[in-house]
Amino acid sequence: MTALFTILFYAATAILAVGLAFKVVQYARTPAPLKIPTTPAPVTTGGVVLRMAREVILFESLFKSNKWIWLFGYMFHGALLLAMMRHLRYFTHPVWEWVALVQPFGMYAGFAMLAGLGALWFRRIFVQRIRYISGPSDHLMLILLLGITGSGLAMTYVARTDIVALKQFMLGLIRFDWQPMPSDPILMAHLGMVIALMIIFPFSKLLHAPGLFFSPTRNQVDNAREKRHLAPWAAKLEAGGE
Amino acid sequence: MRILVFILAMMFLPSLAAAQETGGVPSPSITKGKGEQCVADTDYMRRYHMKELSHQRDETMHEGVRTKQFSLKECIACHATTDDSGQPVPINAPGEFCASCHEYTAVKVDCFQCHATKPEQKKQAQASALFPMTALAEPEVSQ
Numbered sequence: 409m410t411a412l413f414t415i416l417f418y419a420a421t422a423i424l425a426v427g428l429a430f431k432v433v434q435y436a437r438t439p440a441p442l443k444i445p446t447t448p449a450p451v452t453t454g455g456v457v458l459r460m461a462r463e464v465i466l467f468e469s470l471f472k473s474n475k476w477i478w479l480f481g482y483m484f485h486g487a488l489l490l491a492m493m494r495h496l497r498y499f500t501h502p503v504w505e506w507v508a509l510v511q512p513f514g515m516y517a518g519f520a521m522l523a524g525l526g527a528l529w530f531r532r533i534f535v536q537r538i539r540y541i542s543g544p545s546d547h548l549m550l551i552l553l554l555g556i557t558g559s560g561l562a563m564t565y566v567a568r569t570d571i572v573a574l575k576q577f578m579l580g581l582i583r584f585d586w587q588p589m590p591s592d593p594i595l596m597a598h599l600g601m602v603i604a605l606m607i608i609f610p611f612s613k614l615l616h617a618p619g620l621f622f623s624p625t626r627n628q629v630d631n632a633r634e635k636r637h638l639a640p641w642a643a644k645l646e647a648g649g650e
Numbered sequence: 651m652r653i654l655v656f657i658l659a660m661m662f663l664p665s666l667a668a669a670q671e672t673g674g675v676p677s678p679s680i681t682k683g684k685g686e687q688c689v690a691d692t693d694y695m696r697r698y699h700m701k702e703l704s705h706q707r708d709e710t711m712h713e714g715v716r717t718k719q720f721s722l723k724e725c726i727a728c729h730a731t732t733d734d735s736g737q738p739v740p741i742n743a744p745g746e747f748c749a750s751c752h753e754y755t756a757v758k759v760d761c762f763q764c765h766a767t768k769p770e771q772k773k774q775a776q777a778s779a780l781f782p783m784t785a786l787a788e789p790e791v792s793q
Contacts, residue, residue, distance in 0.1 A: 498755075502753070511757070512758065570696045571755050575754060579676060585675050
């Protein structure tokens, strides 16, 4: 089991890192031929940085468009951040001070994740308009995240695992000095689903995380009148080349 | 696909060399208890000692049932160490039985805000008669 998970973890990490890098490069190279910031838009670069920050930190556009989705989406993402910060204790030695500080709060974040995910899935199933546009991957993604959250909570509150041995296993992976993994079924399910998530990440809608930064309607400065927008390939055409 | 295989190979190859060089993965130092065996299976204790201790607390405090199996006092009696001069070391001091794993995993211990961190000492009775203040400074809270 240890060997299997060790190999899977390395493979999943490689797929995640390479896949994500590939996608980011692809996004960066995709031409944005037109000036299309959604107005009212900032007229300076500094303003755009602020707008993106509000987008990333507060989910501003989502808030403006739908309060319910924002509420549950924000709940889920905030709790996810907290839970991930708490998990850093398995990968750092000695554990960073601020990780130790947020660690106890992360214990309850799982419930907020569960509630947020549950509500978002409820929406996909029972809101007719949303149900119509939901593909299998939309449902499966939520089920996967619910599974990870559920198994994580189960380890905190029901069937615990040997977290000292788990940290040794994780540090072993990072330091290439492999250690045995505790063979609790829930832990294996949890890690297995996390591996699946890592592998799926670069091929799925989860790419909205890096993708947000490449949205032309959000990352462009509204200065079309002051400065003519000319994509490099268009400039080449205009200069007479092909 | 070929790229993937290549990357995997690149990740594993240096690791073989590194595994021999590194002094191993950092681990907590778990001191052995004085007794032959713990009150329950080690695998069980590693996972559930906190549940048993709070369960014990509830039974003792709320219901007045005082049993020995999961008594914190007994944990300390067995797992505490002594320093060079033979004095007991607090069990939550850095590197000691409680602290080493709890620091390793960043889990707070809130037993010792009330409970004593050193075992009860019979031999110390005379010493504490000489220095009553030290006896006061280390209240022995029984379970």
